[in-house]
Amino acid sequence: MIKTVEWTDEGVRMIDQRLLPTEEKYVTLRSCEEVADAIKTMMVRGAPAIGVSAAMGLALGAKQIPGTSVSNLERKFDQLCEMMSGTRPTAVNLFWAIEKMRQEFKRVKSQSESTADIQRALTDMALRIFREDIEANRALGRFGAELIPDGATVLTHCNAGALATAGDYGTALGVIRGARDAGKRIAVIADETRPFLQGLRLTAWELAKDDIPVTVITDNMAGHVMKGGKVDAVVVGADRIAANGDAANKIGTYMVAVLAQRHNIPFYVAAPITTLDLSIPSGMEIPIEERASREITHIGDQQLGPDGVEVHNPAFDVTPNDLITAIITDKGVARAPFVESLRRLAEGK
Ligand code: MRU
Numbered sequence: 001m002i003k004t005v006e007w008t009d010e011g012v013r014m015i016d017q018r019l020l021p022t023e024e025k026y027v028t029l030r031s032c033e034e035v036a037d038a039i040k041t042m043m044v045r046g047a048p049a050i051g052v053s054a055a056m057g058l059a060l061g062a063k064q065i066p067g068t069s070v071s072n073l074e075r076k077f078d079q080l081c082e083m084m085s086g087t088r089p090t091a092v093n094l095f096w097a098i099e100k101m102r103q104e105f106k107r108v109k110s111q112s113e114s115t116a117d118i119q120r121a122l123t124d125m126a127l128r129i130f131r132e133d134i135e136a137n138r139a140l141g142r143f144g145a146e147l148i149p150d151g152a153t154v155l156t157h158c159n160a161g162a163l164a165t166a167g168d169y170g171t172a173l174g175v176i177r178g179a180r181d182a183g184k185r186i187a188v189i190a191d192e193t194r195p196f197l198q199g200l201r202l203t204a205w206e207l208a209k210d211d212i213p214v215t216v217i218t219d220n221m222a223g224h225v226m227k228g229g230k231v232d233a234v235v236v237g238a239d240r241i242a243a244n245g246d247a248a249n250k251i252g253t254y255m256v257a258v259l260a261q262r263h264n265i266p267f268y269v270a271a272p273i274t275t276l277d278l279s280i281p282s283g284m285e286i287p288i289e290e291r292a293s294r295e296i297t298h299i300g301d302q303q304l305g306p307d308g309v310e311v312h313n314p315a316f317d318v319t320p321n322d323l324i325t326a327i328i329t330d331k332g333v334a335r336a337p338f339v340e341s342l343r344r345l346a347e348g349k
Helices: 032-040 047-063 070-085 092-109 115-145 172-181 198-209 219-227 253-262 338-346
Strands: 005-007 012-015 026-029 153-156 187-191 214-217 233-236 240-242 247-250 267-270 316-319 326-329 332-334
Touching: 005 047, 005 115, 012 032, 012 047, 026 032, 032 047, 032 070, 047 070, 047 092, 047 115, 070 092, 070 115, 092 115, 115 172, 115 267, 115 326, 115 332, 153 172, 153 219, 172 198, 172 233, 172 267, 187 198, 187 219, 198 214, 214 219, 219 253, 233 253, 247 253, 253 267, 253 316, 326 338, 332 338
Parallel strands: 153 187, 153 233, 187 214, 233 267, 267 326
Antiparallel strands: 005 012, 012 026, 240 247, 247 316, 326 332
């Protein structure tokens, strides 16, 4: 099992995803600030993984606040939450996890005046968020497996695997692993995913480790491959899903969805219910992160573009709900009209 992020006595331990696949290096982060920096610099990435990491970072930070009064602990904890909220804007799992931690603080504070009780409860909550993410991905993997036929070739974009979650199964790759574990023969086509190359570096690495056949293509090959009849289904993850089913995911996902519709290929989004943002009616309200131009002009230290060239580097795009065949969650599978089906799943009906 790939251990994306772990709680240890020394701090938050994670695999440095920037070095994969050539180096498997685990790093122990010893403060909340270090965890926030790891999220910002993409040592850890993927919506559920950054939510889990943020919760662990906050638990660690709270533990390190010297024992004074509850009000002092609360003031400093709020500052840490603010700092954590500023790391990355698009994945709602980050804000969901921070809010869970804030709520837990309030709940324990209303019952106890002990800072140690609050600190312990925050650690327990972070561990619960970690465990529940793994369980959620197993559950969505089981639901999704039913939609994937035996012998299918599935195209995926970015990395929505163990590395993008608390570990183990992943979301889009959770569906693929679920199908494999249900006895189906599945092959994967992984888009390389410019500019950060999560598909080439991370998805291909994960699947090869798991003995799931994987072929990498560059992003601009997807249309050709679909036209050639080589893709039976597309399964991608999501960073934030609006109430109407519009889904933000790694830049390039929208292009894949348009191509899938053109070629009559089912397009599935796989995400835990924690990726749902029912507070926004549509994808128009999803903030899209703009990342550094260097991610496009350089590969590693190698400069590819001319000095000072103007670059636009949006890290995500939004796929409109009418291009989505179904949204696979840990609570079940939602189909159009998504406003109703997603609300029902979120309410546990
Ligand atoms: O910029 P990243 O690597 O954090 O973007 C990740 C993605 O877009 C994933 O597809 C998404 O978070 C789903 S992960 C289960």
